[in-house]
Amino acid sequence: MYCLRSLLIPLLCALIFTSNLSQPAQAADLETALSGLAEKSFKTRLKAVDDIAATQDERASEILDALGRGDLFVANPGKHIVMPDPAASGAYLFAATGESAGSYAKAAVKKVKINNRMRSAIRKALGTLTLGSPDRNRRLTAARSIFNTRDASALTLLSDAIARETDSTVKREMERARAAALLGSDAEESEKLAAIDVIAPMANQDALALLTQVMSNDSGAVAQRAERAIAEMQSSLALWATAQNVVYGISLGSVLLLAAIGLAITFGVMGVINMAHGEMVMIGAYVTFVVQDVIRTSMPDLFDWSLLIALPLAFGVTALIGIAMERGIIRFLYGRPLETLLATWGVSLILQQAVRSIFGPNNRLVGNPSWMSGSLELGQLTLTYNRICIIAFTLVVFAALFVAMRKTSFGLQMRAVVQNRQMSAAMGIRTKWVDALTFGLGSGIAGLAGVAISQIDNVGPNLGQSYIIDSFMVVVFGGVGNLWGTLVGAMTLGVANKFLEPYSGAVLAKILVLVFIILFIQKRPKGLFALKGRGAEA
Amino acid sequence: MSKLNLLRKGIGAAVVGAALLSTSAVVSAEETIKVGVLHSLSGTMAISETTLKDVMLMLVEQQNAKGGLLGKKLEAVVVDPASDWPLFAEKARELIEKEKVAAVFGAWTSVSRKSVLPVFEELNSLLFYPVQYEGEESSKNVFYTGAAPNQQAIPAVDYLMSEEGGEVKRWVLAGTDYVYPRTTNKILESYLKSKGVADEDIMINYTPFGHSDWQTIVSDIKKFGSAGKKTAVVSTINGDANVPFYKELGNQGIAAEDIPVVAFSVGEEELAGLDTKPLVGHLAAWNYFQSVEAPINESFVEEWKAFIGDDKRVTNDPMEAHFIGFNMWAAAVEKAGTTDPDAVGDAIIGVTAPNLSGGYSAMMPNHHITKPVLIGEIQEDGQFEIVWETPGMVVGDAWSDYLAGSADLISDWRKPMACGNFNTKTGKCGGSGS
Numbered sequence: 001m002y003c004l005r006s007l008l009i010p011l012l013c014a015l016i017f018t019s020n021l022s023q024p025a026q027a028a029d030l031e032t033a034l035s036g037l038a039e040k041s042f043k044t045r046l047k048a049v050d051d052i053a054a055t056q057d058e059r060a061s062e063i064l065d066a067l068g069r070g071d072l073f074v075a076n077p078g079k080h081i082v083m084p085d086p087a088a089s090g091a092y093l094f095a096a097t098g099e100s101a102g103s104y105a106k107a108a109v110k111k112v113k114i115n116n117r118m119r120s121a122i123r124k125a126l127g128t129l130t131l132g133s134p135d136r137n138r139r140l141t142a143a144r145s146i147f148n149t150r151d152a153s154a155l156t157l158l159s160d161a162i163a164r165e166t167d168s169t170v171k172r173e174m175e176r177a178r179a180a181a182l183l184g185s186d187a188e189e190s191e192k193l194a195a196i197d198v199i200a201p202m203a204n205q206d207a208l209a210l211l212t213q214v215m216s217n218d219s220g221a222v223a224q225r226a227e228r229a230i231a232e233m234q235s236s237l238a239l240w241a242t243a244q245n246v247v248y249g250i251s252l253g254s255v256l257l258l259a260a261i262g263l264a265i266t267f268g269v270m271g272v273i274n275m276a277h278g279e280m281v282m283i284g285a286y287v288t289f290v291v292q293d294v295i296r297t298s299m300p301d302l303f304d305w306s307l308l309i310a311l312p313l314a315f316g317v318t319a320l321i322g323i324a325m326e327r328g329i330i331r332f333l334y335g336r337p338l339e340t341l342l343a344t345w346g347v348s349l350i351l352q353q354a355v356r357s358i359f360g361p362n363n364r365l366v367g368n369p370s371w372m373s374g375s376l377e378l379g380q381l382t383l384t385y386n387r388i389c390i391i392a393f394t395l396v397v398f399a400a401l402f403v404a405m406r407k408t409s410f411g412l413q414m415r416a417v418v419q420n421r422q423m424s425a426a427m428g429i430r431t432k433w434v435d436a437l438t439f440g441l442g443s444g445i446a447g448l449a450g451v452a453i454s455q456i457d458n459v460g461p462n463l464g465q466s467y468i469i470d471s472f473m474v475v476v477f478g479g480v481g482n483l484w485g486t487l488v489g490a491m492t493l494g495v496a497n498k499f500l501e502p503y504s505g506a507v508l509a510k511i512l513v514l515v516f517i518i519l520f521i522q523k524r525p526k527g528l529f530a531l532k533g534r535g536a537e538a
Numbered sequence: 539m540s541k542l543n544l545l546r547k548g549i550g551a552a553v554v555g556a557a558l559l560s561t562s563a564v565v566s567a568e569e570t571i572k573v574g575v576l577h578s579l580s581g582t583m584a585i586s587e588t589t590l591k592d593v594m595l596m597l598v599e600q601q602n603a604k605g606g607l608l609g610k611k612l613e614a615v616v617v618d619p620a621s622d623w624p625l626f627a628e629k630a631r632e633l634i635e636k637e638k639v640a641a642v643f644g645a646w647t648s649v650s651r652k653s654v655l656p657v658f659e660e661l662n663s664l665l666f667y668p669v670q671y672e673g674e675e676s677s678k679n680v681f682y683t684g685a686a687p688n689q690q691a692i693p694a695v696d697y698l699m700s701e702e703g704g705e706v707k708r709w710v711l712a713g714t715d716y717v718y719p720r721t722t723n724k725i726l727e728s729y730l731k732s733k734g735v736a737d738e739d740i741m742i743n744y745t746p747f748g749h750s751d752w753q754t755i756v757s758d759i760k761k762f763g764s765a766g767k768k769t770a771v772v773s774t775i776n777g778d779a780n781v782p783f784y785k786e787l788g789n790q791g792i793a794a795e796d797i798p799v800v801a802f803s804v805g806e807e808e809l810a811g812l813d814t815k816p817l818v819g820h821l822a823a824w825n826y827f828q829s830v831e832a833p834i835n836e837s838f839v840e841e842w843k844a845f846i847g848d849d850k851r852v853t854n855d856p857m858e859a860h861f862i863g864f865n866m867w868a869a870a871v872e873k874a875g876t877t878d879p880d881a882v883g884d885a886i887i888g889v890t891a892p893n894l895s896g897g898y899s900a901m902m903p904n905h906h907i908t909k910p911v912l913i914g915e916i917q918e919d920g921q922f923e924i925v926w927e928t929p930g931m932v933v934g935d936a937w938s939d940y941l942a943g944s945a946d947l948i949s950d951w952r953k954p955m956a957c958g959n960f961n962t963k964t965g966k967c968g969g970s971g972s
Contacts (some may be wrong), residue, residue, distance in 0.1 A: 042702070070818075070918060113923045115819070115923070115925045116704060116794050116795045116798055116819050116915065117704065119793075119794070119795040119819060120704075120795045205760065205761060205764045206764060208764065209764035209765055212766050213765075213766030216766075244757065248751075248753040248757075251753060252751045252753070255750075356580065356584065360588075361579075361580075361584035362585055362807065362810060362811055363585060363812075364811055365810070365811050365812060365813060367813050368785075368813065373788075373789065373816075374789060374791070375789050375791055382757060382760075382790050382791070384753075384790060385789070386785075386789060387753070456782055456785065457750045457782050458778045458781045458782070458811060459811070460778065460811070461584075462748075465582075466748045466750065466778075498753075498754055501755075505743065506745040506749060506754075506755065507715045507745065510746055
């Protein structure tokens with residue numbers, strides 16, 4: 001920290017004194033500052049970042065931005081610092097002037113590498129440099145980054161910026177940043193007390209962190225006010241924590257549901273103990289990988305659509321494998337659960353090793369489309385987009401399946417065959433085909449789950465194994481043969497897990513849930529929602 | 539190697555030596571030295587271990603191209619213990635008793651090593667173990683070419699505590715729930731406390747194997763990290779659980795400059811299955827990275843890509859450990875003039891072999907080797923940029939100095955001590971060890 005501070009003083013001086021320097025002199029300064037980036041030692045490069053910021057050149061923020069993105073290169077010969085020309089590929093611009101540097105071969109340019117300290121320095125420098133930017137979002141980011149760095153040297157700049165600011169959101173963020181910077185400085189007690197009043201209504205983790213620090217660093221009235229503000233915040237934060245547990249629980253539950261829903265058909269409705277269910281999920285994920293691979297090489301523009309393209313394909317592939325399994329193996333084993341278990345387990349090993357032979361034992365890279373990356377801040381909750389998408393997708397799949405079972409003629413035939421095979425056959429239903437299609441449907445849904453799970457988990461040959469136990473647990477707990485049971489079961493287990501986790505740790509939480517299920521099954525062997533009536537005995 | 543030297547060894551060595559002297563001029567196809575390769579090619583660990591099998595095949599092929607050993611060709615015997623720990627012991631027995639291999643290179647997880655250990659001790663054969671591990675073990679028959687905790691975990695923590703690493707004051711020790719993370723975290727906890735870190739500034743968290751729902755833990759880490767002190771995560775999370783962990787970190791917006799994660803089990807191979815953009819800047823501590831700038835490394839990487847026939851394949855730390863271990867074994871066999879385990883075991887102590895970062899590693903009397911420790915930051919291309927390294931070689935320490943009960947123990951397999959857990963306090967072999 002000492003080093004950073006010693007660099008900040010010239011930065012400050014530069015802020016004040018360089019404004020009337022002539023343009024050419026600045027370019028030369030910038031060039032000298034930039035030359036530090038070509039050096040090998042991280043210390044020199046770190047100093048270069050501060051030097052660049054200190055020039056206050058109008059190109060400084062663009063250069064630092066490029067550096068942070070990894071878009072700054074050392075071009076040889078001459079050790080020029082260049083950045084790619086957005087107008088033409090292979091062409092570069094001199095970073096110092098923005099003039100064309102001509103084109104370089106790939107081997108002649110070397111990326112300027114940065115480490116974490118440099119990244120923090122860049123962020124800090126950009127915070128002060130972009131405070132006056134015409135772009136609203138950049139000003140907002142700048143204010144937030146000053147809030148985090150609590151850079152007391154930015155106080156004057158902030159006050160000026162607040163006076164100029166017209167956008168109310170940005171202004172509020174700037175005022176908060178100013179308060180944070182004030183609390184980090186040696187300002188008057190009255191100013192600090194006012195600053196705490198600005199921070200206190202934020203009532204989030206950042207504010208809590210800031211005030212905790214104030215409480216330990218300051219004394220007297222400031223510390224007391226901070227302590228009071230913290231106490232007020234704690235209760236609202238505790239409420240948010242509960243809300244977070246529920247949301248995370250639903251999110252975990254929806255993954256469980258997605259993995260189990262196909263099994264609810266093959267095991268729940270048909271009664272086949274299908275140990276290869278997890279492998280159907282795995283194959284669905286691999287279909288996603290193949291689709292993305294093809295898109296990457298041939299149509300990179302379509303990448304954001306890759307998951308939507310993968311969905312029908314994954315359903316088709318796994319449904320066909322499911323039908324083949326039913327026709328080839330399972331139909332000979334109806335009514336013999338032990339043999340079915342062993343046979344499907346064998347199939348699962350064969351499928352795993354087949355995938356391992358075709359794609360290799362390593363995990364495969366399945367990317368997130370841009371609309372599934374990042375997170376949504378809702379009050380104090382952080383909801384990642386991929387989890388939100390999965391919750392929504394699960395509910396859609398569940399609803400679609402429910403409608404298919406209740407409202408279509410295939411659904412009716414399926415339920416009829418399950419309840420009374422002879423009677424259905426007598427009514428002219430081709431029960432053999434209904435069996436095959438039902439199994440295909442269950443497998444296809446597992447394939448859909450695979451597409452979704454590829455977004456949050458590894459895509460490797462062992463993917464399925466980690467879901468098979470959980471899936472059986474959900475189906476048995478919810479009540480075999482009942483879709484509602486599967487839904488409620490999955491959500492209950494998800495939420496229970498997430499409420500236990502903060503207290504007992506992830507390992508013990510899992511054990512406790514298992515123990516709970518064992519006890520529950522003792523009491524209610526048919527699960528949450530047991531089937532009633534004559535159909536249940538079949 | 540003089541004849542006299544050979545005769546001083548035991549009867550077994552003499553017999554082998556005599557056979558060698560009589561036939562060394564004629565190399566027949568049947569006369570090979572067998573090398574066992576004991577790595578899982580199926581099951582959960584196949585992801586990591588298959589590569590090591592391949593690198594062993596490459597090393598054997600290269601050695602044969604150089605003329606083999608003692609005038610004989612080498613032959614790799616590959617078995618598949620299928621990530622099944624008891625099967626490791628069975629396959630090890632098969633390699634030693636049936637195939638009569640001269641040495642075995644293999645095992646990855648600590649539990650597989652513990653499972654084969656009694657077999658190697660009973661049948662007196664040699665095992666080269668290439669993976670970083672928790673220490674607290676020393677066997678006459680095992681050579682640990684991966685990092686001991688003081689060659690990976692402790693330097694990594696030192697780096698983070700330094701000015702360059704960001705002067706970290708608060709620590710999250712996150713790991714998978716099994717022996718390696720638990721022991722490593724125990725060592726780290728007591729090390730951190732010895733450096734004046736308070737109890738409330740250490741958060742320890744364990745998760746089951748293959749844990750995939752990291753929402754709660756990542757948001758806990760975020761909370762823990764917003765207490766106004768610089769925070770870092772030391773991750774001993776193993777295998778597949780890493781991918782969802784890093785994805786969650788990225789999605790919840792925890793950047794490396796806020797809370798850096800330093801991992802001990804994430805290398806180039808693991809990153810290959812990952813979108814590394816959100817991970818840029820997170821750290822890993824190893825003794826080797828593919829990005830090491832040394833001529834020997836460049837040629838190794840090239841040979842590896844040519845051998846495997848895929849330009850995208852990467853190299854990693856355990857591969858280097860096999861490279862060093864195999865060359866040490868080969869040098870020891872040449873030095874002893876025989877493949878007899880006892881003779882090789884005596885000869886290998888003090889043997890040096892080039893490592894891939896341009897230096898030389900030496901086999902120490904405690905059956906651990908000297909290695910440089912490197913800290914790398916993850917880059918966008920899935921490689922590591924080396925940001926820090928130890929000034930010299932670090933000697934692997936079998937018994938950690940930061941654990942009660944093992945601080946007094948040393949291991950020295952040279953005669954006359956020849957003891958894996960010598961207690962310096964009581965002056966006796968067989969102190970309180972694990």
